[in-house]
Structure formats: structure tokens, C-alpha cells
Amino acid sequence: MAKSWNKTNIAVQYLMWSSLLIFTYFVSGIIFGGNHIWMSLTIQLSTILATYCFIYITKCKKIGVGFLYVIFPLLVLLIMPLFFFNDALKFTWIYLLTVPFFFMLTWFLYPRKKIAHLIIFVLPVIFSFYLFPNVLTYINNLNPKTGSEFPEIKFTDINKRSFKVDRDKIVLLDFWSTKCGICYKKFPDLEKLFLKYHGNKNVQIYSVHVPYPYDDFQKTKSMVINLGYKFPTIFAVSKNETLNKLNFNAFPHYVIIKNNKIEYSGFLQIQDNLIVGNAEKEIDKLLLMKN
CATH class of the missing domain: 1.10.357 (Tetracycline Repressor; domain 2)
Known part of the structure; x- marks a missing residue:
């Protein structure tokens, strides 16, 4: 026993x-x-x-x-x-x-x-x-569609007016959805990035809401306003068009454009300890490049 x-x-x-x-x-x-x-x-x-x-x-x-x-x-x-x-x-x-x-x-x-x-x-x-x-x-960031032209994608501004990205500048787009919890946690990083380059006329930074079928535009608009960030938010009209044309399926996803070319497509961070996919380094590198 x-x-x-x-x-x-x-x-x-x-x-x-x-x-x-x-x-x-x-x-x-x-x-x-x-x-x-x-x-x-x-x-x-x-x-x-x-x-x-x-x-x-x-x-x-x-x-x-x-x-x-x-x-x-x-x-x-x-x-x-x-x-x-x-x-x-x-x-x-x-x-x-x-x-x-x-x-x-x-x-x-x-x-x-x-x-x-x-x-x-x-x-x-x-x-x-x-x-x-x-x-x-x-x-x-494996298999990004870098080097290709930025496709025609329908966007609207916060007042639901048609919006076109300025393809002659360096443009960072942060694609997110309301069902993506980590996307909200990354917004403070995007805000820091926006404030750093806000005075640079050659750089534009936007958050891009990608809609799911159950999303209501007015509710999403109100949520964006209530969040109170200074970076501008634009709205993709179609989830399928956005994901298919840019070839990604997970959020958040970042695209950097310069002269209508996709220079970066994938996941970005702003930490100093990041060698791969450091947002500031990617933007600064493009600023130093000749057109």
C-alpha cells in the first residue's frame, strides 16, 4: 500500500x-x-x-x-x-x-x-x-509585391468622398480592420511615426480601414474620431479588392509607396532593435534615394 x-x-x-x-x-x-x-x-x-x-x-x-x-x-x-x-x-x-x-x-x-x-x-x-x-x-514579409506599380484601389475619406493617394510622394499605408485587436495596439506607434514626419512634405502617412461585411461605416467613423489620433484615416471600399490586389490576408499590413511603386509591403515596427522591417529606416532610406 x-x-x-x-x-x-x-x-x-x-x-x-x-x-x-x-x-x-x-x-x-x-x-x-x-x-x-x-x-x-x-x-x-x-x-x-x-x-x-x-x-x-x-x-x-x-x-x-x-x-x-x-x-x-x-x-x-x-x-x-x-x-x-x-x-x-x-x-x-x-x-x-x-x-x-x-x-x-x-x-x-x-x-x-x-x-x-x-x-x-x-x-x-x-x-x-x-x-x-x-x-x-x-x-x-516573405514574397512581398515590391517593385510593382501600386494598383488602382478605391478609397474614400472620412466623409465618404472619393480619395486618391498621392503617388508622387512617399506614402505609408497602415491597413487594418475592426476585428484586429493588435491593430489598435499598433496605432500609438503609427502616431509617433506620423508626428515625426508630419512636417516633411515628401512623406504622407495614413491608416486604412479595410471593411468586413458586418462593418457599419458611420460606427467605424465615430470610433476613429473618438480614438483621437492625429494621423488621417482613409477607408477602402472593398475588402476583397484591397487584399487581392495587394496580395495579403492578415492585419495589420503596411505598404510604402514612392513614385507609384510599392517599395515595401509587409509588417513594420518602429523599435530601434529591429533590423528587418523598421518603419523609420525604410522611410529614411527612401528619402535618401534619388527619384
Whole structure:
């Protein structure tokens, strides 16, 4: 009986370890609103701490056992969406790569000197704030229609009058939809960008609302006004026309035009640590180029 109880006790302990990272993953998603940069940092640090605690408390020396109970359930959870969503890998690769990496690194460094333990806590910062956003932007920007002429797309202004983009200037268009939560979170970045180039007559920046069938123009207009941003908003007339002609299917999506040519099409950021798809660098590069 005692032997059976011990086995049950061990099973309960292992179940606790296996659910720890899953719980952390969901809680971090709620706290950070799906921001994968902060989520990945949280999960990487949690993987390190969970591995340390697992080894220290259980005295387990078999890496296979540790892998099975500490990180395997989370990896299964992360792999499952890959079978149902085509673009799931864009966000899950950082976890599928770093969780096993930090588990194994922590396992092998556990008996080593303390300085090695300090170094391991620096790596998640590099992975999350430098590697992840650059690779994510690169993945989102594969196969852009750059170099081609900007197609004829019907736009209206906020008063529903026909609007044409000035094709002789550098124009940044931020395409978004009302169902895109991250689009709203990116508006402050667009505002900073707009304010930086507002005095430059050669640069124009617009947010472009792309309508879904259930969208009501007046409600969207009122929402845009209430948001209170200084950057102007224009409205695409047709979702299908916009997505088909510009060849994208996810929001937010950014297009930069110069002299009626698409110079950039994809995902943009404004962080200084971003090498790929840095909005300011892309605009400044075009400003330096001769017509």
C-alpha cells in the first residue's frame, strides 16, 4: 500500500510540473494581451526556473524524464494549432525553439559554476527582444509585391468622398480592420511615426480601414474620431479588392509607396532593435534615394 501511495505521490508531483508551464503560458497571454515578445520572455524564464526547481526538488538525474514532465505537455499544446491554422507557426516557432533549448541548457548547466547560471538568464532577453521580432517580421514579409506599380484601389475619406493617394510622394499605408485587436495596439506607434514626419512634405502617412461585411461605416467613423489620433484615416471600399490586389490576408499590413511603386509591403515596427522591417529606416532610406 505504501509503495502504491509513493507512486501516486510521484505522479501528482510530475503532473504539477507538467501543468506549470501551460498555466504560465495562458496567464501570460492574458496579462500581456497576446504580445508574443513579452509572452516568450515569460515562458523562457519560466522554463529555466521550472527546470531548476524540478532538478532541485525531485533530485531527478534523467533528462528524458525531466523533458517528458516539464516541457513535453506544453510542446504538444503548441504543436496542435499547426494542424488547424496555416499561419500558426509564425508565432509558435519561438516557443518550439526556445523551450527545449532552455530546458536542455539549464539541465546541463545546473551542476556548473554560478556564473553560467547568470548567463542563462540573459539569453531570454536577447531571444525575445532581438531575435523574435526580427524573425517574425522577416516571416511576415516573405514574397512581398515590391517593385510593382501600386494598383488602382478605391478609397474614400472620412466623409465618404472619393480619395486618391498621392503617388508622387512617399506614402505609408497602415491597413487594418475592426476585428484586429493588435491593430489598435499598433496605432500609438503609427502616431509617433506620423508626428515625426508630419512636417516633411515628401512623406504622407495614413491608416486604412479595410471593411468586413458586418462593418457599419458611420460606427467605424465615430470610433476613429473618438480614438483621437492625429494621423488621417482613409477607408477602402472593398475588402476583397484591397487584399487581392495587394496580395495579403492578415492585419495589420503596411505598404510604402514612392513614385507609384510599392517599395515595401509587409509588417513594420518602429523599435530601434529591429533590423528587418523598421518603419523609420525604410522611410529614411527612401528619402535618401534619388527619384
